[in-house]
Amino acid sequence: MSLRLKKESHSTLLVGSQEYEYYRLSEVARQLGDITRLPKSLKVLLENLVRYLDNDTVVDEDIKALVEWQKTAHASREIAYRPARVLMQDFTGVPAVVDLAAMREAVKSLGGQVDKVNPLSPVDLVIDHSVMVDEYASKNAFAENVEIEMERNYERYLFLRWGQQSFERFRVVPPGTGICHQVNLEYLGKAIWSEVQNGRHVAYPDTLVGTDSHTTMINGLGVLGWGVGGIEAEAAMLGQPISMLIPDVVGFKLTGRLREGITATDLVLTVTQMLRAHGVVGKFVEFYGDGLASLPLADRATIANMSPEYGATCGFFPIDEITLDYLRLTGREEQEIALVEAYSKEQGLWRHTGDEPIFTSTLSLDMGTVEASLAGPKRPQDRVNLPSVPRAFKAAVDLETNKKPLTQFPQVKIDDYPAFELTDGAVVIAAITSCTNTSNPNVLMAAGLLAKNAVEKGLQRKPWVKSSLAPGSKVVTDYLNLAGLTPYLDELGFNLVGYGCTTCIGNSGPLLAPIESAIKDNDLTIAAVLSGNRNFEGRIHPLVKTNWLASPPLVVAYALSGNMNIDLTKEPLGKDKQGAPVYLKDIWPDSKAIADAVEKVKTEMFHKEYSAVFEGDKTWKSLQTQDTPVYDWQPDSTYIRHPPFFEGMSKTPAPIKDIHQASILAILGDSVTTDHISPAGNIKADSPAGRYLREHGVEPKDFNSYGSRRGNHEVMMRGTFANIRIRNEMVPGIEGGFTKHIPTGEILAIYDASMRYQQENTPLAIIAGSEYGSGSSRDWAAKGTRLLGVRVVIAGSFERIHRSNLIGMGVLPLEFPKGVSRQTLGLKGDEKIEITGLNALIPSQDVAVNITFADNRTETIMARCRIDTQTELAYFQHGGILHYVIRNML
Incomplete structure (x- = not known):
């Protein structure tokens, strides 16, 4: 068949008066077999393969494998996928641009052309992760936080301005604009992409990868996209295809509709729990069923957003009338909308009533059964029904080790408030935050209406609660203002603090000094309630041990109650002006009131806020940058440093060295997240990074966060495994990033022990449980691991992105065989690891791992190599994906 299929499927589509070239999937079906029941997400992959068919990276057999996927709903074939574009946020974007700048240095030193290091695909970087909640509960909070942000991040922003001017096809959305995923949903995403190539208009599905795991949010718009590590995204924008196995696709059927008083957040927490239990790691999830007809696009985006929390690669929603309505609402051009409808109907991407694609497996949910929920205390899949929250909180406290028994709780005095008792269970942070929910007018209007009802009853937030409102775009402010709800949110302390991720990424800022002292001095177990997607240990605030995900109206309700030990379905939030108890049901807005408020969201708001989205304020415009193709690294910078990844690099890769007599750096348990491995938040003054x-x-007041320092490898390698809540089983009873240096028996910070081992020329291994590396697509979790001298990670199982990142940094991921674990082997950390034959590796093979115990006893296990594809193996053989790209350029 060769390239004939590509030629014969090439056709034109007339939309209005405009003709578009495209590749017809109906012709693929005519030649290779019916694809009517192929999941729509796989049809997007199929079109991508046909368009890039070249008999090299894409061959006929790849396309046949996708068509024949329907026979078994599974395929083990590797394919090369090329997304249309790349999305970045600044925490992950800065190190990506640092890597690109370092690659230019490496190419220059090896005699290549510097200008070859340029994005070949469009890249949008949105600065959204840096604003912190320093000021809150005041009308000046937003202005003051933005001013602090610009001062704190001046070096980083100067560097990004250099990147914006130095690299082609690279745009930057300045600070104070919005969260990347909401900007993507409301403005950047197209559903169907079109561009002019060689003077002809071409059309194809909008696809992307992003350097943030919640890139999946755009799946709600029918755009196939997911998060990858920064290093994988860099390779994609430099023209490398993404190597992936044709995925299994789990169908999630939605029927019915949500009951009165139930929110999209309750729905997504239910979906997350169900899919996590089902097991969807590394799989696509595609939502279908006639219930989609009643599910607004903002609700779809909320569900798609949390794909990383349920473990899937993506959570895809097909295109339908609701998609078109949203595109129209958000101000997309009519020709663009007409193209989306015509193309998706022509290509079989349109959702029809009664659609029943073939899936690998299926789940279903009657949305009428969903209950009001939170998730916590430390995992997003741990859903708790609202009445059960006090019991769940108590269970979390009971599990704590070394907790001090208290005979009485401390009295705290703040400003003009009467002294109060701060107890276990106190809610000290209540944050309306995160792309997950601030992109959804239904839940934000509900929060505003609940605030209005509460204020009119005379309720106030408790004085120990740090409250904040950080929307994902300025449109939110516009519609809350138009609905007349902003004054009530302000009255309860939910003043605008910034447009960015804030609390959800760990930028919750400091608590008031008397609160922090009371928590530390009395070892209190207190809480944060946020409308976010992540509640991992140590992420939200270093002193807050339990974190609870909730809908925006419930965030407001918990600010009023001030404690997790209250059953909000039965106990009062407070008293009204007459002294009568006020219950949650008394102030919860009804569906009609919410719908009436949502009607106030108008297209003009989107036109207004996105008309100059790339311009920035006068401070951003005034940043003066170098006009050089190669970055002028500043030796005294503590934000941007020339990374060592390409030092001593040769034009051809050296053979892979076997691992001899490796020591174990850490033994970790199950569900170790990338936040545990590479924290994003607070830098402790006495930590290696702080020193x-x-x-x-x-x-210390100017430390900023680990996330903001990701352009400096010296900080980040010192911060690897430095989360204050990580538990290394080699040092039982100790929390935080510590280990035992086996030769001397000393307890050291993991960084310090690593440096000691590197001086001794000892390779290192990490041992872990299941779901290793879950959470954010954090490339520094792999980069830091590599810089600490770790050659191999042996775990029960890996989350998709982190596994890929480890390979991208030249670290070998191995999985324990079934029935074998660190516990069954009785590993203590004083063992030695031996792995040979690495230069003859093949994907997914069993690898002999020889373990020598302290008493000289030996045992060999056959671990599965989690280098899954030939392309991944090539990256590993080159010492990393960027080394591979540089050598290809040369």
Whole structure:
């Protein structure tokens, strides 16, 4: 068949008066077999393969394998996938641009052309992860936080301005604009992409990868996209296809509709729990069923957003009338909308009533059965019905080790408030935050209406609660203002603090000093309630041990009650002006009131806020940058440093060295997240990273966060495995990033032990349980691991993105065989690891791991190599994906 299929499927589509070239899937079906019941997400992959068919990276057999997927609803074939574009946020974007700048240096030193290091695909970077909640509950909070953000991140923003001017096809959305996923949903995403190539208009599905795991949010718009590590995204934008196995696709059927008083957040927490239990890691999830007809696009986006929380690669919603309505509402051009409808109907991507695609497996949910819910205390899949929250909180406290018994709780005095008792269960942070929910007018209007009802009853937030409102775009402010709800949110302390991720990424800022002292001095177990997607240990605030995900109206309700030990379905939130108890049901807005408020969201708001989205304020415009193709690294910078990844790099890769007499750096349990491996938030003054910054003249008040320092490898390698809640089983009873240096028996910070081992020329291994590396697509979790001298990670199982990132940094991921674990082997950390034959690896083979115990006893296990594809193996053989790309350029 060769390239004939590509030629014969090439056709034109007339939309209005405009003709578009495209590749007809109906012709693929005519030649290879019916694809009517192929999941729509796989049809997007199929079109991608046909368009890039070249008899090299894509061959006929790849296309046949996708068509024949319907026979068994499974395929083990590797394909090369090329997304249309790349999305970045600044925490992950800065190190990506640092890597691109370092690649230019490497190409220059090896005699290549510097200008070859340029994105070949469009890249949008949105600065949204840096604003912190320093100021809150005041009308000046937004202005003051933005001013602090610009001062704090001046070096980083100057560097991004250089990147914006130096690299082609690279756009930056300045700070104070919005969250990347909401900007993507409301403005950047097209559903069907079109562009001019060689003077002809071409059309194809909008696809992307992003350097943030919640890139999946765009799946709600019918756009296939997911999160990858920064290093994988860099390769994609430099023209490398993404190597992937044709995925299993789990169908999730939605029927019915949500009951009165139930929110999209309750629905997504239910879906997350169900899919996590079902097991969808590394799989596509595609939503179908006639219930979609009653599910607004913002609700779809909320569900798609949390794909990483249920473990799927993506959570895809097909295109239908609701998609078109949303495109129209958000101000897309009519020709663009007409193209989306015509193309998706022509290509079989349109959702029809009664659609029943073939799936690998299926689940179903009657949305009428969903109950009001939170998730916590530390995992997004741990859903708790609202009445059960006090019991769940108590269970979390009971599990704590080394907790001090208290005979009485501390009295705290703040400003003009009467002294109060701060107890276990106190809600000290209540944050309306995150792309998950601030993109959804239904839940934000509900929060505003609940605030209005509460204020009119005379309720106030408790004085120990740090409250904040951080929307994902300025449109939110416009519609809350138009609905007349902003004054009531302000009255309860939910003043605008910034447009960015804030609390959800760990930028919750400091608590008031008396609150922090009371928590530390009395070892209190307190809580944060946020409308986010992540509640991992140590993420939200270092002193907050339990974190609870909730809908925006419930966030407001918990700010009023101030405690997790209250059953909001039965106990009062407070008293009204007459002293009568006020219950949650008394102030919860009804569906009609919410719908009436949502009607106030108008297209003009989107036109207004996105008309100058790339311009920025006068401070951003005034940033003066170098006009050089190769970055002028500043030796005294504590934010942007020339990374060591390409030092001593040769034009051809050296053979892979076997691993001899490796020591174990850490033994970790199940569900270790990338937040545990590479925290994003607070830098402790007495940590290795804190010591480094102080030695370089940075005061603790100016430390900023690990996330903001990701352009400096010296900080980040010191922060690897430095989460204050990580537990290394080699040092039982100790929380935080510590280990035992086996030769001396000393307890050291993991970074310090690693440096000691590297001086001794000892390779290192990490041992872990299941779901290793779940959570954010954090490339520094792999980069830091590599810089600490770790050659191999042996785990029960890996989350998709982190496994890929480890390979992309030249670290070998191995999985324990079934029935074998660190516990069954009785590993203590004083063992030695031996792995040979690495230069003859093949994907997914069993690898002999020889373990020598302290008493000289030996045992060999056959671990599964989680290098899954030939392309991944090539990256590993080159020492990393970027080394592979550089050598290809040369």
